[in-house]
Amino acid sequence: xxxxxxxxxxxxxxxxxxxxxxxxxxxxxxxxxxxxxxxxxxxxxxxxxxxxxxxxxxxxxxxxxxxxxxxxxxxxxxxxxxxxxxxxxxxxxxxxxxxxxxxxxxxxxxxxxxxxxxxxxxxxxxxxxxxxxxxxxxxxxxxxxxxxxxxxxxxxxxxxxxxxxxxxxxxxxxxxxxxxxxxxxxxxxxxxxxxxxxxxxxxxxxxxxxxxxxxxxxxxxxxxxxxxxxxxxxxxxxxxxxxxxxxxxxxxxxxxxxxxxxxxxxxxxxxxxxxxxxxxxxxxxxxxxxxxxxxxxxxxxxxxxxxxxxxxxxxxxxxxxxxxxxxxxxxxxxxxxxxxxx
Numbered sequence: 001x002x003x004x005x006x007x008x009x010x011x012x013x014x015x016x017x018x019x020x021x022x023x024x025x026x027x028x029x030x031x032x033x034x035x036x037x038x039x040x041x042x043x044x045x046x047x048x049x050x051x052x053x054x055x056x057x058x059x060x061x062x063x064x065x066x067x068x069x070x071x072x073x074x075x076x077x078x079x080x081x082x083x084x085x086x087x088x089x090x091x092x093x094x095x096x097x098x099x100x101x102x103x104x105x106x107x108x109x110x111x112x113x114x115x116x117x118x119x120x121x122x123x124x125x126x127x128x129x130x131x132x133x134x135x136x137x138x139x140x141x142x143x144x145x146x147x148x149x150x151x152x153x154x155x156x157x158x159x160x161x162x163x164x165x166x167x168x169x170x171x172x173x174x175x176x177x178x179x180x181x182x183x184x185x186x187x188x189x190x191x192x193x194x195x196x197x198x199x200x201x202x203x204x205x206x207x208x209x210x211x212x213x214x215x216x217x218x219x220x221x222x223x224x225x226x227x228x229x230x231x232x233x234x235x236x237x238x239x240x241x242x243x244x245x246x247x248x249x250x251x252x253x254x255x256x257x258x259x260x261x262x263x264x265x266x267x268x269x270x271x272x273x274x275x276x277x278x279x280x281x282x283x284x285x286x287x288x289x290x291x292x293x294x295x296x297x298x299x300x301x302x303x304x305x306x307x308x309x310x311x312x313x314x315x316x317x318x319x320x321x322x323x324x325x326x327x328x329x330x331x332x333x334x335x336x337x338x339x340x341x342x
Contacts (some may be wrong), residue, residue, distance in 0.1 A: 001112055002065025003078060004120070004162045004173035005042025010035045017331040019315065019323055026312060026330050036166045038173065039202050040065070040117050044162060045079035048111065062088055063106045065117060068159045069175070071106075076156050119176035120199040121229060124169055128188035129215055131170040133158060134181045141172055176227040186219030186240075189268060190328050191335070194221075198229030210234055210248060212335040214261040216268040238264035255339040256290040259283060262332050275320045279329070282307040286336070300340050308333050 014033045019026040041048045043064060052059045067085060068076055077085050087104035094100040103109075125131045132142035141161040144153040154163050158180075162173045174180060176198070184194070191212040198206040206229050213221075218240030224232040234248040238261060245264055246257050263283055266276060286303045289295065311329050314320040321329075 001043065001048055001061050002040055002063055002117060003042060003044040003068075003160060004038050004040060004122075005044055005047050006036055006164065007039040007042070007047050008037040010037050017327045017334065019312075019327050019330065021323065026308075026327070028334060034167050035169065036164060036171060038122070038171075040114065040120065041111075041202070043079040043082060059109065060091060060103075061108050061111050063108070063112050063116070065112075065160055067106045069177075076159060076161070114201050118200075119205075119227065119229070121174040121176055121180070121225065121227065122197040122199055122204075123172045123174070123180075123182060123225070124195045124197070125184065126193045127168045127170075128190050129184045129186055129192045129219070129221070131163075131172060132183040132185075133161070133172050133174065134183065135159075135174075135178050136180075141174075176229075178227055180225045182221075182223045182225060184219070184221035186215040186217050189216050189265060189325070191215060191331055194223075194234070196223075196225055196229060196231055210253065212331065213248075213253070214238065214258075214265040214332055216240075216265055218268065236261065239268060252342065253339060255336060256287060258332075258336055258339055259287045259290060262329070262336065263287070265332070266329070269321075269325050271321060271325070275314055278314060279307070279310055282310055290340075295340070297340060301337065304333060304337050304340070 011032060011034050013030045015028040016031055017026060018029040039047060043051070062082065062085060064077055064082070064085070067087065071086075082088060085106070087106045090104040091100070091107050123131065123133065130143060132140060134140055135158045139157040140155045141158045141163050142155055143163075144155045156163055158174060160175045164171045182194075184192070192215050193212060194210045196208045197204045208229065208231050213236070216238055218238070220237045220240055221234060223234040235244045236246045236248070237243060238245045246261050248257065263280065266279055266283065269276075271279075282303055286300060286307065289300045289303060308330060311321070311326055311333070315323070315326045
């Protein structure tokens, strides 16, 4: 009991930019998406109601949450190796010898109260980025980087953490009693969404979300998260040259910063100089119009329409820009429009 466990799937819809082959029509298109649902009422694999289903059987609960916090730190006992827990071994011996007088530590016949869990954190990203988490002691949860095999292995070295890839999303669950460094690395050119949820009693009570952030294969991002769910700024090095290109201080991204990130992504695409210049010109004009605090919104929206038309026109020109790159740019253009209208 007490570990983040998959309990179901939630189906929803999200909008993605979809263009026809010659880019004459590009529209946000609703697609079916799915998200995992989690509960702390389980052992990381099996939910408690399933584990205690047998009628008439005596039931014992093991508080793995507290065990992992205070006993075998960083061994992260879960369903797969639950019999390695010393308290369970003592319980089994006592039952076999018919000598159970007191319960071993972390064992009870009553299910622990959910209040013992306190606040937990859940970090989620939607592709194309990798997700790695490090706690204050440097322990890692995410895809293992030290494996000599071609098979991907998962590290879950942070106590009471889990890592799950589900559809296009990556999810990490964490205790709420530490601070964590979230490290992001680009896997492709596009946009990603990062969310940090604070969980109480299996209910999301607070969320910080960064939506449709531009990313390239060289992008590196970092953000520090406190156990309370509060975050520092999200720093982004779009081209991976070691210099921070943007610092997003809140989930409401500044439109000017976003336009600058778009330019970094544009430069990372394998476009001809002529094509890049044609797209860069209206984008630069948008950046200039977004300087300061007193914008002329109608003028900016007109420039955004011009930028969109430029990308679509280039798409009709053979070899100027791929459909994939065009869809990426158009997705970012629509996100920029939303930021301007906020």
